[in-house]
Amino acid sequence: xxxxxxxxxxxxxxxxxxLQVRENHYLVCVEDRCAGVYPILPAKYRSLPMTDFGDRLIxxxxxxxxLHAPQFSFRGxxxxxxxxxxxxxxxxxxxxxxxxxxxxxxxxxxxxxxxxRSETTRACxxxxxxxxxxxxxxxxxxxxxxxxxxxxxxxxxxxxxxLAEPSTVASVRNTRQWLEDTAGKLTxxxxxxxxRFIPSCTDDLLYRLADLRAEFDIPVxxxxxxxxxxxxxxxxxxxxxxxxxxxxxxxxxxxxxxxxIMAHCVHSDTLEMEYMRQNGVFIAHSPESNMNxxxxxxxxxxxxxxxxxxxxxxxxxxxxxxxxxxxxxxxIQASKLRWRLLDQSVAPLTFDTAFYLATRGGGAFFGDxxxxxxxxxxxxxxxxxENLDHPQPLTVKERLERIAYLGDxxxxxxxxxxxxxxx
Amino acid sequence: xxxxxxxxxxxxxxxxxxLQVRENHYLVCVEDRCAGVYPILPAKYRSLPMTDFGDRLIxxxxxxxxLHAPQFSFRGxxxxxxxxxxxxxxxxxxxxxxxxxxxxxxxxxxxxxxxxRSETTRACxxxxxxxxxxxxxxxxxxxxxxxxxxxxxxxxxxxxxxLAEPSTVASVRNTRQWLEDTAGKLTxxxxxxxxRFIPSCTDDLLYRLADLRAEFDIPVxxxxxxxxxxxxxxxxxxxxxxxxxxxxxxxxxxxxxxxxIMAHCVHSDTLEMEYMRQNGVFIAHSPESNMNxxxxxxxxxxxxxxxxxxxxxxxxxxxxxxxxxxxxxxxIQASKLRWRLLDQSVAPLTFDTAFYLATRGGGAFFGDxxxxxxxxxxxxxxxxxENLDHPQPLTVKERLERIAYLGDxxxxxxxxxxxxxxx
Numbered sequence: 001x002x003x004x005x006x007x008x009x010x011x012x013x014x015x016x017x018x019l020q021v022r023e024n025h026y027l028v029c030v031e032d033r034c035a036g037v038y039p040i041l042p043a044k045y046r047s048l049p050m051t052d053f054g055d056r057l058i059x060x061x062x063x064x065x066x067l068h069a070p071q072f073s074f075r076g077x078x079x080x081x082x083x084x085x086x087x088x089x090x091x092x093x094x095x096x097x098x099x100x101x102x103x104x105x106x107x108x109x110x111x112x113x114x115x116x117r118s119e120t121t122r123a124c125x126x127x128x129x130x131x132x133x134x135x136x137x138x139x140x141x142x143x144x145x146x147x148x149x150x151x152x153x154x155x156x157x158x159x160x161x162x163l164a165e166p167s168t169v170a171s172v173r174n175t176r177q178w179l180e181d182t183a184g185k186l187t188x189x190x191x192x193x194x195x196r197f198i199p200s201c202t203d204d205l206l207y208r209l210a211d212l213r214a215e216f217d218i219p220v221x222x223x224x225x226x227x228x229x230x231x232x233x234x235x236x237x238x239x240x241x242x243x244x245x246x247x248x249x250x251x252x253x254x255x256x257x258x259x260x261i262m263a264h265c266v267h268s269d270t271l272e273m274e275y276m277r278q279n280g281v282f283i284a285h286s287p288e289s290n291m292n293x294x295x296x297x298x299x300x301x302x303x304x305x306x307x308x309x310x311x312x313x314x315x316x317x318x319x320x321x322x323x324x325x326x327x328x329x330x331x332i333q334a335s336k337l338r339w340r341l342l343d344q345s346v347a348p349l350t351f352d353t354a355f356y357l358a359t360r361g362g363g364a365f366f367g368d369x370x371x372x373x374x375x376x377x378x379x380x381x382x383x384x385x386e387n388l389d390h391p392q393p394l395t396v397k398e399r400l401e402r403i404a405y406l407g408d409x410x411x412x413x414x415x416x417x418x419x420x421x422x423x
Numbered sequence: 424x425x426x427x428x429x430x431x432x433x434x435x436x437x438x439x440x441x442l443q444v445r446e447n448h449y450l451v452c453v454e455d456r457c458a459g460v461y462p463i464l465p466a467k468y469r470s471l472p473m474t475d476f477g478d479r480l481i482x483x484x485x486x487x488x489x490l491h492a493p494q495f496s497f498r499g500x501x502x503x504x505x506x507x508x509x510x511x512x513x514x515x516x517x518x519x520x521x522x523x524x525x526x527x528x529x530x531x532x533x534x535x536x537x538x539x540r541s542e543t544t545r546a547c548x549x550x551x552x553x554x555x556x557x558x559x560x561x562x563x564x565x566x567x568x569x570x571x572x573x574x575x576x577x578x579x580x581x582x583x584x585x586l587a588e589p590s591t592v593a594s595v596r597n598t599r600q601w602l603e604d605t606a607g608k609l610t611x612x613x614x615x616x617x618x619r620f621i622p623s624c625t626d627d628l629l630y631r632l633a634d635l636r637a638e639f640d641i642p643v644x645x646x647x648x649x650x651x652x653x654x655x656x657x658x659x660x661x662x663x664x665x666x667x668x669x670x671x672x673x674x675x676x677x678x679x680x681x682x683x684i685m686a687h688c689v690h691s692d693t694l695e696m697e698y699m700r701q702n703g704v705f706i707a708h709s710p711e712s713n714m715n716x717x718x719x720x721x722x723x724x725x726x727x728x729x730x731x732x733x734x735x736x737x738x739x740x741x742x743x744x745x746x747x748x749x750x751x752x753x754x755i756q757a758s759k760l761r762w763r764l765l766d767q768s769v770a771p772l773t774f775d776t777a778f779y780l781a782t783r784g785g786g787a788f789f790g791d792x793x794x795x796x797x798x799x800x801x802x803x804x805x806x807x808x809e810n811l812d813h814p815q816p817l818t819v820k821e822r823l824e825r826i827a828y829l830g831d832x833x834x835x836x837x838x839x840x841x842x843x844x845x846x
Contacts, residue, residue, distance in 0.1 A: 073814050076828030077821050079755065080773060097815070107814035291756040294771060296763045320752075320828040329743075330756075332502065336717040337757065341764040348717060350503060391496050391530035392520070398500050405499030405743040408831060 001031040002419045005045055006380060008053035009396045010037050012060055012371045013356040016304055021396045026050075027058055027372055027380065032419025034378045053382050056413055057400055060370050061121025061379030062324040063362030064314050066221070066263040066284035068126040069137055069150075070095050070104075071317035072111040079292045079320075083227040086293050086318075088160070095128045095153075096163045104133035112140040117409045118322050121379035121417040122366050124149045124221055124261055124284070126194055129165055131178045138182060142189040145422040147366065147379075151194025151221055152178045154209060158199045168205045172212065179216045188418060190218070192261075197223040198234045198247050210252035219259035219365075221284075222248065225272065226264035227295045245272040245281075255279030261365060263313060264289075265303070266296045273306055282365050283310045285357065288330040289318025297338035299346040300331070300357070311362025312354070325404040328354040351401050382414035383407070424454040425842045428468055429803060431476035432819045433460050435483055435794045436779040439727055444819045449473075450481055450795055450803065455842025457801045476805050479836055480823055483793050484544025484802030485747040486785030487737050489644070489686040489707035491549040492560050492573075493518045493527075494740030495534040502715045502743075506650040509716050509741075511583070518551045518576075519586045527556035535563040540832045541745050544802035544840040545789050547572045547644055547684055547707070549617055552588055554601045561605060565612040568845040570789065570802075574617025574644055575601045577632060581622045591628040595635065602639045611841060613641070615684075620646040621657045621670050633675035642682035642788075644707075645671065648695065649687035650718045668695040668704075678702030684788060686736060687712075688726070689719040696729055705732045705788050708780065710753040712741025720761035722769040723754070723780070734785025735777070748827040751777040774824050805837035806830070 006027045014020050028035040028045050035045070071091060078090040098104045115123065125141070125148055127134035134152040141148045152175060156165045165171040175193075182191055193213045195201045201209070213220060225231055225244045234244045241247035245268065248254035254262075256279040263284040268276070276283065285298055303310050313319075314327050328351075335349040349357075363370020369377050385403050387410060394402070403411055415422040429450045437443050451458040451468050458468070494514060501513040521527045538546065548564070548571055550557035557575040564571045575598060579588045588594040598616075605614055616636045618624045624632070636643060648654055648667045657667045664670035668691065671677035677685075679702040686707040691699070699706065708721055726733050736742075737750050751774075758772040772780075786793020792800050808826050810833060817825070826834055838845040 076825040077817075079824075079828075094815075103814060110812045110814060288756070291759055294759040294763050297760065333711070333714040333753075334760065336714055337720065337760045338764065340717050340719050341761065389533045391526060391533060392517075394500075401502075402499040405502075 003030045003048050005029070005041060005048050005050040006053060006058055007050060008056045008058040008382065010058045010372065011396065011400055013352070013360050016353050016356045019352040019355050019397065023396055029378045029419055032378060034372050034374060034376045036374045037372050053413070057383040057385070057396060059381050059383065059400070060359040060363065060372060061381050061415070061417055062119045062358045063122040063311055063366065063370060064120045064324055065124050065261055065282065065311035065362040065365060066286055066313035067123060067316040067319070067322070069108060069111045070098050070128050072114070072322070073107050075317040076320040081293065082229065083293050083295060084229055092160050092163050098128040098130050098133040101132055101136065104130070104136050108133070108137045108140050112144045114322050115146060116144040116422060117412060119324050119381050119412055120146070120322065121381065121415065122147045122363065122369060124192060124365065125151065126221070127152055129153050129155060129163065129174070131174050131181070134178060135181055138186060138189045142186045145188070145417055145420055147188045147417050149190050149192035149219065149221070151192040153194050153196050154205060155196045155200035156205050157202050168202055168208060171205055172208045175209065175212055179212065179218070183216070191216070193218055193220045193253070195222050195253065197230070198237060198244065199230065203251070206251035206253060213253065213258060219261070220253050221261040222253070222263070224248070224262035224265050225267045226290070228267065231267060243269065243272045245275045249275055249279070255281040259365060263315065264295065264298065266290055266298045273303065273308060276308055277306060280309065283308055284313040285310055285331060286313045286315035286319060287334040288320060288327060289315035291330065291334055292320065293318055297334045299338065299343070300335060300349055301347045309364060310357055311365060312357040323408065324358050325407060328358050328404050331357065351404070378416060378419045380416040381412060383411050384413035385411055387411070426453045426471050428452070428464060428471050428473040429476060429481055429805070430473060431479045431481040431805065433481045433795065434819065434823055436775070436783050439776050439779045442775040442778055442820065446819055452801045452842055455801060457795050457797060457799045459797045460795050476836070480806040480808070480819060482804050482806065482823070483782040483786065483795060484804050484838070484840055485542045485781045486545040486734055486789065486793060487543045487747055488547050488684055488705060488734035488785040488788060489709055489736035490546060490739040490742070490745070492531060492534045493521050493551050495537070495745070496530050498740040499743040504716065505652065506716050506718060507652055515583050515586050521551040521553045521556040524555055524559065527553070527559050531556070531560045531563050535567045537745050538569060539567040539845060540835060542747050542804050542835055543569065543745065544804065544838065545570045545786065545792060547615060547788065548574065549644070550575055552576050552578060552586065552597070554597050554604070557601060558604055561609060561612045565609045568611070568840055568843055570611045570840050572613050572615035572642065572644070574615045576617050576619050577628060578619045578623035579628050580625050591625055591631060594628055595631045598632065598635055602635070602641070606639070614639070616641055616643045616676070618645050618676065620653070621660060621667065622653065626674070629674035629676060636676065636681060642684070643676050644684040645676070645686070647671070647685035647688050648690045649713070651690065654690060666692060666695045668698045672698055672702070678704040682788060686738065687718065687721065689713055689721045696726065696731060699731055700729060703732065705734055707736040708733055708754060709736040709738035709742060710757040711743065711750060712738035714753065714757055715743065716741050720757045722761065722766070723758060723772055724770045732787060733780055734788060735780040746831065747781050748830060751781050751827050754780065774827070801839060801842045803839040804835060806834050807836035808834055810834070
């Protein structure tokens with residue numbers, strides 16, 4: 001276990017409205033855990049190895065609460081459709097390629113390399129239905145040093161024959177095999193149960209998955225209320241459910257006794273919000289994806305006011321890029337258009353709130369993660385903005401805002417996840 | 424004058440709906456003008472020097488129809504307000520600094536360097552009220568090799584004392600001095616008359632500027648119908664005008680006998696559209712700016728259907744970045760949210776249409792610019808996407824779409840403006 005000190009301009013979110021900046025402070029890590037932020041290094045830590053990052057910024061690592069590893073190959077492509085057509089035309093044919101281990105090897109190496117170089121330290125990742133490729137992805141993410149949940153996808157209906165699992169039995173057997181193969185094998189890479197969404201899983205599969213979930217004691221991730229056609233379809237498929245969220249709830253896959261992430265929630269109504277609050281469901285807000293496939297904009301300020309748990313997500317490849325900074329700016333921009341075009345009762349997101357979502361908001365899914373609180377797990381990203389020139393003096397907070405709008409992986413100078421330095 | 428041949432995958436817009444890709448073709452430039460695109464190089468051009476760009480893409484240079492050079496210093500900052508507050512809090516204090524020639528030297532050097540490295544070959548640029556700084560900017564842009572219009576800004580009311588020109592006489596005198604100083608001095612950098620917007624110019628100043636415009640035979644650029652508060656204010660200030668555009672028209676600054684660009688047009692009604700069509704006014708669509716300061720989204724498909732002239736703009740620093748590729752993706756994304764949230768009668772923009780706006784659409788303001796038609800001025804950008812890895816084969820068009828979503832200045836391999844190679 002690692003103990004060390006980092007020095008620099010330390011920025012973190014205190015709550016959804018307050019971003020704290022402490023210039024030239026010391027961030028202490030003792031046995032992989034944060035031991036606090038100090039203006040003067042306490043005597044008891046002076047024997048620890050220290051890295052002085054000078055004028056650079058140190059922020060908590062960011063959590064990407066929802067993205068699809070196999071879709072990384074077609075990021076930035078095919079943004080001309082809505083969800084259901086987009087799945088059939090672009091997504092499913094690409095995902096079918098991961099039956100080929102060589103293709104998966106090549107594609108997942110690229111994905112893991114990009115994610116490692118980004119500001120993300122934690123992520124909740126969809127793979128495909130394929131067990132070998134999913135296990136390969138988990139090994140690659142383990143090697144990257146990132147902390148992740150990875151899900152083998154379940155889908156046994158309303159999906160093309162070349163991709164769907166042929167039966168409930170096969171889907172359950174594959175899932176059990178994957179969970180047994182990976183149990184206790186990796187340190188930073190854990191399985192998460194991943195029914196794709198209600199339309200792609202039969203009722204009996206969903207009930208069986210809930211049993212598996214309980215047996216292996218793992219969390220759940222899926223999609224919720226992204227698109228109008230999807231929502232109408234779920235209403236047909238599960239007519240007894242009061243809404244889309246209630247459908248998951250009926251099958252025992254909507255939080256409560258387990259951790260659960262639902263991506264999108266663009267069109268969730270008050271009852272669905274209430275179910276999410278009661279069950280502690282995390283919302284993975286995916287603003288760029290929701291623009292690109294014309295889904296809409298989730299009312300994030302309203303969700304936060306209601307006490308819901310919200311994190312931010314790139315949703316690659318509905319989103320085009322793995323950068324959480326880009327996700328932050330898209331979240332702010334989309335919220336302003338929602339405010340202007342649709343509903344002035346839901347306030348636009350500020351920069352401070354977007355930073356909160358990207359750090360503490362999503363980090364909470366992993367436990368005590370996303371800020372430099374004493375005792376919390378230590379994820380840190382060191383930012384160098386020397387290439388973003390400017391003629392005037394800037395405050396540290398202004399520099400952080402500029403990096404979010406203008407920066408890219410060249411600005412990620414160093415990175416630590418769960419106390420270990422990745423680069 | 425330069426004559427040469429470029430070889431590569433040549434992409435251009437044929438019209439708003441058709442992007443043409445010609446793989447491994449020859450683009451011929453004879454005496455600074457395009458002489459066509461050929462699958463086999465005609466014998467008469469075989470003695471010309473040829474550069475083979477191999478697997479790289481060659482596209483027309485892009486035209487940024489509207490951006491503010493002095494605001495480049497605070498790109499990506501202060502995006503928490505609407506237009507009028509944003510001007511008073513962030514913009515005017517920064518613009519006042521350009522009274523200091525040393526500050527202008529430093530800031531405009533950075534601006535010109537970034538614009539030179541971007542995919543932009545032509546631009547219509549706002550400076551500040553300051554004559555020396557504006558002339559300095561024009562020299563720097565001339566040195567960059569870009570082809571630009573640059574405007575000394577006019578503002579003599581409703582502006583802070585530290586920035587406003589003290590009287591109509593002073594504003595006109597300064598403008599005349601600037602026009603005389605720069606007349607015929609530069610090859611690729613021309614003056615454009617730039618009343619900031621109606622609220623910042625008195626009626627008598629606007630009439631006098633129209634006289635100056637005619638005397639020097641130069642085009643006009645300004646802002647139109649960006650924000651609701653601004654529009655209401657113009658209605659108070661020019662009560663006899665039928666709309667905001669009509670106010671410019673009354674003063675003789677709205678096209679017809681001269682070239683004219685109006686930025687934004689987010690909230691233009693049918694009558695304003697009709698005035699723009701009658702007068703051949705160019706619309707500078709600024710999607711990111713219109714998101715960032717929560718103005719809204721202009722109905723671009725409707726404008727094009729109506730026969731209006733539309734180009735694309737970054738509007739730095741309402742927009743955070745000088746990249747026209749980013750402006751393209753923001754235009755597509757904003758149009759999808761407008762369609763989803765506000766009005767399904769206006770179709771979202773396709774990639775092909777966004778590319779059209781960025782090349783032919785805005786290029787038309789400069790004449791025969793923005794495509795590789797025989798006889799047209801030759802602007803070309805060579806794109807290298809080798810750093811954007813992917814596991815699967817991609818078509819050239821897919822590669823272009825990916826560069827727009829994922830690329831940055833590292834992907835600009837070479838650049839030609841008006842027949843000359845910049846790098």
